[in-house]
Amino acid sequence: MARAQTSIYKPLIFILLLSFLAFSAWSAWQASHLGSQVTDRDYYSKGLKYNTTLVEKRAAEVLGWTVTPQIDQRTLTLALHDTHRDPVSGAQVEISFYHPTLPEDAIFPLSEVAAGRYQLDLPADLSGSVRAAVRFERDQARLTRQMQINF
Incomplete structure (x- = not known):
């Protein structure tokens, strides 16, 4: 019974890690291609x-x-x-x-x-x-x- 519960956590951690990496890659792409939309040149x-x-x-x-x-x-x-x-x-x-x-x-x-x-x-x-x-x-x-x- 305890073994069945731990098997759910490994895929969940894997999905969260992939989501974090995907968001980080998207953020890096946004920053490198679009520049900051918040700052003022002056x-x-x-x-x-x-x-x-x-x-x-x-x-x-x-x-x-x-x-x-x-x-x-x-x-x-x-x-x-x-x-x-x-x-x-x-x-x-x-x-x-x-x-x-x-x-x-x-x-x-x-x-x-x-x-x-x-x-x-x-x-x-x-x-x-x-x-x-x-x-x-x-x-x-x-x-x-x-x-x-x-x-």
Whole structure:
């Protein structure tokens, strides 16, 4: 009776071993012929950018800068204030839009129209919902903010 039970385990182990080898061979073939479908070619630069963004965000938090966006018609106005709600003037401000109608490296400078208020007339071909990155810089202190602009 005990001999009949052990005879079932040998074929089962053999089938499991063959299944494992077949799956391993299939995985190796997939990796060698198709490449990875999960990774990003720019993963390293994005990782560095992520770290830089975190450092800039912490620096901005220490400075206490806050940004308040406002859109009137096709004019974008950004108000930059410090911890005491005083306007931060004299900053270099630029914005990049992520939109198919614009080149990837299109950077638009904003001009300071009042103390701590920076303004840009938006390009005419922007419409819908557009992602943007705004960068403020003054005395080597940087603040970068991501925003979604809806027209």
